[in-house]
Amino acid sequence: GENVEQHPSTLSVQEGDSAVIKCTYSDSASNYFPWYKQELGKGPQLIIDIRSNVGEKKDQRIAVTLNKTAKHFSLHITETQPEDSAVYFCAASKGRGGKSTFGDGTTLTVKP
Amino acid sequence: DGGITQSPKYLFRKEGQNVTLSCEQNLNHDAMYWYRQDPGQGLRLIYYSQIVNDFQKGDIAEGYSVSREKKESFPLTVTSAQKNPTAFYLCASSPGQGASYEQYFGPGTRLTVT
Numbered sequence: 001g002e003n004v005e006q007h008p009s010t011l012s013v014q015e016g017d018s019a020v021i022k023c024t025y026s027d028s029a030s031n032y033f034p035w036y037k038q039e040l041g042k043g044p045q046l047i048i049d050i051r052s053n054v055g056e057k058k059d060q061r062i063a064v065t066l067n068k069t070a071k072h073f074s075l076h077i078t079e080t081q082p083e084d085s086a087v088y089f090c091a092a093s094k095g096r097g098g099k100s101t102f103g104d105g106t107t108l109t110v111k112p
Numbered sequence: 113d114g115g116i117t118q119s120p121k122y123l124f125r126k127e128g129q130n131v132t133l134s135c136e137q138n139l140n141h142d143a144m145y146w147y148r149q150d151p152g153q154g155l156r157l158i159y160y161s162q163i164v165n166d167f168q169k170g171d172i173a174e175g176y177s178v179s180r181e182k183k184e185s186f187p188l189t190v191t192s193a194q195k196n197p198t199a200f201y202l203c204a205s206s207p208g209q210g211a212s213y214e215q216y217f218g219p220g221t222r223l224t225v226t
Contacts, residue, residue, distance in 0.1 A: 043217030
């Protein structure tokens with residue numbers, strides 16, 4: 001089955017700096033790669049996603065890049081703010097309605 | 113309001129008792145999922161259903177059971193056979209068709225078994 005590895009497990013940055021979180025996946029048939037943000041005691045919320053036919057996607061301060069050959073994808077957050085502090089999860093899945101495999105999460109702390 | 117509801121938010125049970133967690137969605141989504149989350153860990157898939165009256169085991173289905181009799185509802189039963197049931201349980205749904213692949217998560221139920 002699919003295996004997703006996420007690094008680092010914790011990340012601390014100064015407000016205004018950039019943060020990068022990386023994930024690798026094992027199943028070359030995976031074609032959808034979402035990133036979720038989870039605040040304490042709540043369910044995860046999608047912040048950005050990318051499909052396998054695209055190499056990069058950007059939404060304001062957040063961007064995701066995908067390297068299908070190397071089977072890795074990354075989340076980039078620029079100009080970080082204290083409210084960006086949360087746990088971030090990557091995932092990989094195949095097709096609509098199919099099962100997703102999640103990484104173990106990255107706890108991001110943005111220091112004011 | 114459209115969304116996914118899980119109830120209750122906190123649930124306490126004695127060891128040896130079965131307990132059922134509720135998950136309801138009014139998004140008209142075909143696919144629904146149950147995940148378990150332990151402290152400091154990612155989400156692990158318990159069961160998922162792509163259509164009414166059908167469901168598949170996820171990665172950690174042992175000790176759990178589900179049903180999908182209605183499109184809107186996907187209850188999860190944690191049985192006494194589950195050796196370590198204390199965890200945060202998350203339900204999600206996905207359109208299952210059309211352009212969107214996104215999973216929408218509910219607020220979760222924190223189950224404590226003593």
